[in-house]
Amino acid sequence: xAGVTQxxxxxxxxxxxxxxxxxxxxMNHEYMSWYRQDPGMGLRLIHYxxxxxxxxxxxxxxxxxxxxxxxxxxxxxxLSAAPSQTSVYFCASGKGAMGTExxxxxxxxxxxx
Amino acid sequence: EDKVVQSPLSLVVHEGDTVTLNCSYExxxxxxxxxxxxxxxxxxxxxxLTSSGIEKKSGRLSSILDKKELFSILNITATQTGDSAIYxxxxxxxxxxxxxxxxxxxxxx
Numbered sequence: 273x274a275g276v277t278q279x280x281x282x283x284x285x286x287x288x289x290x291x292x293x294x295x296x297x298x299m300n301h302e303y304m305s306w307y308r309q310d311p312g313m314g315l316r317l318i319h320y321x322x323x324x325x326x327x328x329x330x331x332x333x334x335x336x337x338x339x340x341x342x343x344x345x346x347x348x349x350x351l352s353a354a355p356s357q358t359s360v361y362f363c364a365s366g367k368g369a370m371g372t373e374x375x376x377x378x379x380x381x382x383x384x385x
Numbered sequence: 386e387d388k389v390v391q392s393p394l395s396l397v398v399h400e401g402d403t404v405t406l407n408c409s410y411e412x413x414x415x416x417x418x419x420x421x422x423x424x425x426x427x428x429x430x431x432x433x434l435t436s437s438g439i440e441k442k443s444g445r446l447s448s449i450l451d452k453k454e455l456f457s458i459l460n461i462t463a464t465q466t467g468d469s470a471i472y473x474x475x476x477x478x479x480x481x482x483x484x485x486x487x488x489x490x491x492x493x494x
Binding site: 305307312313314322328330331372374376377379 | 389417429430473484486
């Protein structure tokens with residue numbers, strides 16, 4: 273059972289570089305989302321999607337783009353990395369109405385220097 | 386502004402103790418409240434609550450929601466060292482999740 277798969281697990285970027293964090297789920301969930309987790313701040317929603325072709329912004333969307341061309345995949349793009357984007361990123365997918373009982377990937381630890 | 390506040394921020398207990406973790410919220414369009422346990426990596430789902438006064442129970446863990454007073458509690462009885470983790474509360478506001486900052490529980494032998 274793969275569940276929610278995130279890649280890479282670790283990444284170091286230089287300021288100004290771009291990259292894509294990958295997220296794939298094999299549970300046929302309609303709802304997928306991206307969070308960042310910073311010390312003492314819990315999880316904050318970056319972007320979410322309620323189905324293929326539909327995305328929307330969460331609490332902290334600036335500096336990030338998403339797309340949802342298939343049900344399975346929901347990549348997160350950092351266009352021009354900044355040190356403030358140093359964080360642990362989690363992708364989640366959900367079954368039921370609006371992503372309830374969300375299942376999380378194992379996280380990506382990103383450092384921007 | 387939607388927000389979720391958890392208390393206490395951290396807690397140290399000994400094995401066998403009972404603990405109560407608190408979660409209060411202010412969100413529009415409330416749909417559900419969820420509890421998660423986070424050890425070293427990804428949060429894992431514990432409970433989802435949608436109705437007031439109905440206790441959800443799983444082994445030594447239980448949780449209840451009060452939609453009038455806008456809070457939930459998570460109880461853990463007869464704590465074990467394996468319960469050491471960060472416990473996260475999240476509220477689903479229509480189609481967005483809002484998380485609290487978590488309660489870090491440390492259970493000592």
